[in-house]
Amino acid sequence: MTAVGVIFSSMHEENIPELSGHRTMASVPFGGRYRMIDFSLSNMVNAGITTVGLMTKTNYQSLIDHVGSGKEWDLARKDGGMVLLPPYVDENETVINTRLEALKGIVGFLGRCKQDYVVLSDCDGVARFNIQDVIAFHEQKGADITMVTHNQPVVKTHYYMTIKSDKEDRVTEIRINPPAKGKADVFVNLMVLHRDYLLDLVRNATTCGYTSFGRDILSRSVDTAKIYNYRFEGYYGGITSMAAYFKHNMELLDGNVRKELFGARDIYTKVKDSAPSEYGKDAKVANSLISDGCEIHGTVRNSILFRGVKVARGAVVENCILMQDNIVGEKARLNCVITDKNVVIRDRKVLSGCETLPYFIRKGMMI
Amino acid sequence: MLLAGGQGSRLYALTSKIAKPAVEFGAKYRIIDFPLSNCINSGIDTVGVMTQYEPLILNEYIGNGQPWDLDRAFGGVHILSPYQGKVKSSWFEGTANAIYQNLHFMRMYNPEYVLILSGDHIYKMDYSLMLKAHKESGAACTIACMPVPIEEASRFGVLNTNPDGSIYEFEEKPKKPKSNLASMGIYIFTADKLFEYLQRDEDNPESSKDFGKDILPAMLQAGEKMMSYQFTGYWKDVGTISSLWEANMDLLGETPAFDVGDDAWKIHSRNPLAPPEYIGDDAEVSDSMVALGCEIHGKVEHSVLASNVVIEKGAYVKDAVIMAGTVVKSGAKVEYSIVDEEVVIGENAVVGAPKESGLGLEEKGKGIAVIGRNTVVEAGATVAPGVIVDAMKKVK
Numbered sequence: 001m002t003a004v005g006v007i008f009s010s011m012h013e014e015n016i017p018e019l020s021g022h023r024t025m026a027s028v029p030f031g032g033r034y035r036m037i038d039f040s041l042s043n044m045v046n047a048g049i050t051t052v053g054l055m056t057k058t059n060y061q062s063l064i065d066h067v068g069s070g071k072e073w074d075l076a077r078k079d080g081g082m083v084l085l086p087p088y089v090d091e092n093e094t095v096i097n098t099r100l101e102a103l104k105g106i107v108g109f110l111g112r113c114k115q116d117y118v119v120l121s122d123c124d125g126v127a128r129f130n131i132q133d134v135i136a137f138h139e140q141k142g143a144d145i146t147m148v149t150h151n152q153p154v155v156k157t158h159y160y161m162t163i164k165s166d167k168e169d170r171v172t173e174i175r176i177n178p179p180a181k182g183k184a185d186v187f188v189n190l191m192v193l194h195r196d197y198l199l200d201l202v203r204n205a206t207t208c209g210y211t212s213f214g215r216d217i218l219s220r221s222v223d224t225a226k227i228y229n230y231r232f233e234g235y236y237g238g239i240t241s242m243a244a245y246f247k248h249n250m251e252l253l254d255g256n257v258r259k260e261l262f263g264a265r266d267i268y269t270k271v272k273d274s275a276p277s278e279y280g281k282d283a284k285v286a287n288s289l290i291s292d293g294c295e296i297h298g299t300v301r302n303s304i305l306f307r308g309v310k311v312a313r314g315a316v317v318e319n320c321i322l323m324q325d326n327i328v329g330e331k332a333r334l335n336c337v338i339t340d341k342n343v344v345i346r347d348r349k350v351l352s353g354c355e356t357l358p359y360f361i362r363k364g365m366m367i
Numbered sequence: 368m369l370l371a372g373g374q375g376s377r378l379y380a381l382t383s384k385i386a387k388p389a390v391e392f393g394a395k396y397r398i399i400d401f402p403l404s405n406c407i408n409s410g411i412d413t414v415g416v417m418t419q420y421e422p423l424i425l426n427e428y429i430g431n432g433q434p435w436d437l438d439r440a441f442g443g444v445h446i447l448s449p450y451q452g453k454v455k456s457s458w459f460e461g462t463a464n465a466i467y468q469n470l471h472f473m474r475m476y477n478p479e480y481v482l483i484l485s486g487d488h489i490y491k492m493d494y495s496l497m498l499k500a501h502k503e504s505g506a507a508c509t510i511a512c513m514p515v516p517i518e519e520a521s522r523f524g525v526l527n528t529n530p531d532g533s534i535y536e537f538e539e540k541p542k543k544p545k546s547n548l549a550s551m552g553i554y555i556f557t558a559d560k561l562f563e564y565l566q567r568d569e570d571n572p573e574s575s576k577d578f579g580k581d582i583l584p585a586m587l588q589a590g591e592k593m594m595s596y597q598f599t600g601y602w603k604d605v606g607t608i609s610s611l612w613e614a615n616m617d618l619l620g621e622t623p624a625f626d627v628g629d630d631a632w633k634i635h636s637r638n639p640l641a642p643p644e645y646i647g648d649d650a651e652v653s654d655s656m657v658a659l660g661c662e663i664h665g666k667v668e669h670s671v672l673a674s675n676v677v678i679e680k681g682a683y684v685k686d687a688v689i690m691a692g693t694v695v696k697s698g699a700k701v702e703y704s705i706v707d708e709e710v711v712i713g714e715n716a717v718v719g720a721p722k723e724s725g726l727g728l729e730e731k732g733k734g735i736a737v738i739g740r741n742t743v744v745e746a747g748a749t750v751a752p753g754v755i756v757d758a759m760k761k762v763k
Contacts, residue, residue, distance in 0.1 A: 032643035033659070071433070253645070255662075262642040265660070265675075271638035273434075275628035276394035276658040276671075280621060283653050291643040292395070292659055293628065297621075305643070 001135055003117035004080075004195065005044040006106070008099060009037065010057035011189065012124040014158045015240050018360045019340065023062040026054075026123040028239070029323050029341075031252050032291040032304050035066050036123040036239065038269045044119060045073050046266050047131035051080030053109055055102050057087055066270050073268045085109060100213040103202045110199055118198050122189035126237035126248055128261055129190060134230050138192045141169065143228040145218070146192040149185035150236040156180040157240035161187040161214055165229035174219040174227075185229060188236060235260045246338060246358045249304050249321050253287055274307050282313060298328070312347070319355070337361065368466055368473070369402055371486035372419030372459050377607045380739030380757045381707055386418060387606070388486030389425040391690045391708065393618050393627055394658040394673045397428055398605060400636040401491070402484045403435045403444070408632055409494035411482065413442030415472050417465045419449055419458060428637060435635045447472055461576030467565040478558045483578065485552040489614045489625065490602035491632045497596045498555055507560040507591035508583070510534065511553035513598045523549035524579040526595050534593040539579040548595060551602055554578065560591065601625040608755075612705055612735050615671045615688045618656055639674035639691070649680060658691075665695065673708075682712075686722045696746070703752065704736040712738075713746035716762075720752040738762075 009026035019028045026037035037054075044052055052075060056063060067073075070082030087096050088105035096102050099120075110118065117138070119131055129148065138146040149163050156177075162184040164173040174187075193201075201217055210216035221227065235257050237248030251257045261267065274293030279285065284299040293308035298315035306324045311317055314331040321338045328334065329347035336353035340363035345351070349367055353359030361367060375387025382390060388399035399416075406414050414437060418425055432444030447469050449458050459465035466473075466483065473481060480501065482494055492511070501509040512526050520541075526548040527536035538544070564582050568574050574581045587593055601624060605611040617624035627634050641660025646652055651666045660675035665682035672678070673690045679697040687701045692709040695701055699712045704719035712718060719736035736750050739758030744750060748762045756762055 034642075252642075255645075258642060258645065265640045267642070268640065273633050273635050273638065275634070276656045277644070278619075278628070279652045279655045279657060281654045285646040285652055286650060287648045288646050289643040290646060290657070295628075 001117060001139065002115040003047070003049050003119050003131075003135060003192070004110070004113045004115040005049045005052040005119045005121065006055060006085075006103075006110075007037065007040050007044075007052060008055050008102065008120070008122045008189075009060060009063055010055075011099065011122040012159070012239070015124065016242055016245055018242060018338075018362075019245065022059060022363065024056065024058075024060050024123075025239075027060075027062040027066050028123075028245075029306060030126060030239075030245075031249060032289045032306055034267065034269050036126070037063070037067065038267055039126050039128070040121045040123050041067075041073050041075075042267045043127075043129045043131055044121070045075065045268065047119075047135070049119065049131070050075070050077060051083065051113060051115065053083045053085045053106060055085045055106065057096060057102070060086070068270065072270050083109065098212050100202070100205055100211055100217065103198070103213065104206055107199060107202055110195060113195060115195060118193050118195045120191050120193070124239045125188050125190070126239070126261070127188070127232065127235060128264075128267070129232060129234075131190075131192075134190070134192055137230050138228065141228045142226065144193065144197055144225040145221075145227045146230050147171065147218075147227060148188050148190040148230045148232050150188050150232050150238075151183055151185050152236070152238075154178070154180045154182065154184050154186065155240060155244075159214075160240070161218075163187055163229050169229045169231075171222055171227040171229050174214070174222055176214055176219060185231060186238070188232060188238065242338070242358060242360065243356050246321065246336075246355065250302070250319070252289055252304065253302065272307060280313070298330075306341075315345075321358075340364075343367070368469065368481060369399070369406075369414060369416045369484045369486055370462055370465060371399060371425060372417050372422075372465060373487070374420045375487065375606060378611065379608065379755045380737050381608075381611070381705065382421070383739055383758045384421060385424045385740075386421050386486075389428055390605075390611070391673055392489060392605065392611070393615060394656045394671050395639065396627070396634060396636045398489065399425065399429070399486050400435075400634055401489050402486060403429075403432075403437065404632075404634045404636075405490070405492050405494060406482075406484075407435050407437060407635065409492075409498075411494060412437060412439055413476050413478075414444045415447045415469055416444060416486070417447045417459060417469065419465075422446075422448060430637075434637045442476065445472065461581075462578045463565060463568050463574075463582050464576035466561075466578075467569050467576075470562060470565065473558070473562075481556045481558050481561050483552075483554040483556070487604060487606050488551065488553075488602060489605055490551075490598075491600060491625075491629070491634075492553070492598060492602070493632075494553075494555075497553070497598075500596050501555045501557075501594065504532075504594045505592065506533075506594040507557050508586055509555045509594045509596050510537075510583070511551040511596045511598050512548045513551060513602055514547050515549045517544060517547045520544035520547050520549055524552075524583075526550055528595045532595050532597075534587065534595055537579070537583045537587055537593075539577075548597075550579065551598060552579075552604075554583075555596075560586070608705065608735055608737055612688060615705075616669070616686070618671060619654055619669060641674050647680070650678075665697070687719070690740075699744075704738070704750075706738045707740040707742070707758065709741045710738050711743045713744055713748060715746060716744045716748045716750075718744060718750040 009024040013020035069076040075082040277294035280297035297313040298311040308325040312330040339361040344366040371388040375382040437444035644661035647664035658674040664680040665678040677694040681697040690708040698715040703722035734753035737755040744762040
């Protein structure tokens with residue numbers, strides 16, 4: 001089997017408007033040194049996928065800056081590799097809003113590919129999917145479409161799909177934004193289709209004037225198409241809201257979660273050649289993830305520090321996510337705070353949020 | 368032209384399996400990152416690296432030169448290993464011979480000047496300033512030097528200079544040095560002169576084929592203009608266990624003697640593929656440098672920890688350099704030591720002893736304990752201070 005990957009970099013941005021205001025979902029920082037796309041991209045590369053189309057919509061400067069030529073993922077290739085797919089809008093269409101409209105724009109790209117399968121992935125999940133296994137499942141079931149799901153409590157977010165399937169894993173019902181109640185198999189925005197099948201779907205959709213992949217295609221074809229449910233049983237952190245973003249970052253402080261995601265050391269990311277982090281004579285750090293280039297002279301507990309964060313003497317940082325190049329002044333106190341890049345917290349400032357509503361500070365702010 | 372073929376025998380166990388320039392330094396670097404970063408930061412983008420002794424890890428590390436932006440369509444980094452010729456094949460004998468055997472490489476790029484570097488020095492230096500001085504003086508050769516305490520000068524090549532900085536005498540490791548200007552082993556030659564004297568040296572059967580012993584004295588004798596170039600920053604030859612340990616410790620402190628975190632002069636390297644380091648609930652980490660991927664649950668003081676090092680709960684590490692992938696198990700104590708890559712220090716094992724102040728570093732029985740790569744120190748075992756355990760051994 002061979003497969004081509006397609007990554008949607010902008011889907012679900014409305015889940016975390018604070019962080020996606022000036023960047024794509026794909027380039028939202030996560031876990032101290034990663035961006036959300038690192039997980040989708042690494043999962044594909046680790047499954048032996050060597051051609052990945054990267055769909056962009058708006059504000060994708062930070063994304064391009066991050067992925068570059070794709071060399072960190074071994075995707076700077078003559079044959080295939082990372083293919084940037086900026087929005088393609090013909091005369092008759094307006095701005096691309098949905099997955100289906102985006103797919104219409106890459107019919108040409110997909111048509112030129114030679115691989116058997118297409119793996120479609122968004123960038124809203126933190127997980128180590130075994131995509132090879134998903135494709136093997138797809139082949140074994142003789143499926144038209146395989147949707148990957150994770151059984152979890154249903155939480156009301158902007159857009160989500162729940163799936164019901166029979167004993168053979170054949171999908172019997174797909175619901176979009178059903179009332180939040182109990183646990184269900186929630187679609188994790190990763191699916192596998194035969195390339196020709198997908199091209200047919202998209203071409204037909206154009207003729208029929210369909211606009212939504214979920215509503216017009218998936219949920220309508222439950223009876224006609226062979227859609228199968230692949231239940232993913234590993235760790236899955238869906239970025240469905242700011243609270244979820246906070247929670248899933250903090251889950252990395254759990255050794256088991258870290259081991260599952262990073263134990264094999266195969267989540268790739270852009271490197272910046274920062275120096276190793278420095279711990280001062282009075283530094284007190286506990287239960288925290290610290291990235292390279294940090295300088296710590298104060299106290300840091302239960303927190304995640306991205307590259308180049310400086311914590312001055314006497315400062316106390318607890319339950320925080322501090323992004324790249326933050327400066328925390330002397331005797332400042334932070335609790336349940338998420339700071340975007342380049343934030344400066346002046347000496348003696350006291351800021352606090354709570355776990356369900358972390359206090360967020362915009363990029364470049366000085367407080 | 369970067370000389371990276373030496374064995375580095377004074378690093379003992381640390382170089383028993385790898386070339387000296389590939390030895391880890393400063394938590395995430397290897398020694399060769401420094402000259403390579405200096406090159407690219409100085410605008411030099413054609414670099415030949417001469418390798419010979421245990422080149423596997425070094426060659427693998429340099430690869431296509433991408434981490435230093437030295438993967439170029441024209442120029443870039445080239446590994447130059449000894450080769451078989453139609454007439455003659457031989458290993459590199461001496462520094463001058465290593466360069467001589469690669470004359471064809473240099474000629475391919477038709478340079479006006481050639482910079483000769485060593486692969487075992489830790490420093491940040493802008494070679495473009497030295498080149499500028501070389502051009503302005505019109506010298507055949509310019510030698511970088513720095514003042515050292517006069518009692519240490521006999522360890523180096525010593526430059527005796529006129530007030531204008533020109534050199535009238537070069538003495539290799541003199542017993543009674545006349546000046547305290549030590550050669551840093553960094554030379555810029557006007558290419559034609561270099562090629563000429565390399566050929567002469569090669570034709571001289573008496574020569575030991577060494578820059579310091581043969582080429583430089585021969586040029587002086589012939590009356591070539593030779594200039595000194597004084598460097599004032601941090602520079603350390605890390606060719607010995609104690610100097611390697613010291614240089615690592617020089618990275619620590621609020622105003623470190625040597626700052627690797629300077630954005631204006633970035634030290635490039637291959638980066639570990641690892642998540643941020645995790646500092647556990649009961650961990651205490653102070654006055655230390657820690658690289659990505661570490662898991663620390665014990666106590667770490669005044670130490671340098673490379674990527675993916677694990678310090679278990681109850682373990683204690685002080686005044687130590689611990690290289691990548693090493694595991695220090697619970698209850699173990701590591702003090703005043705250098706522990707190479709992928710070592711396992713078993714439970715309650717003791718490596719080294721507290722560093723006593725004012726003690727001579729090389730003093731027998733009280734020095735730095737060294738453990739070579741892939742060695743296992745079994746639970747409860749002891750490695751006494753000053754003891755050197757070779758690579759891939761078992762300590763019971």
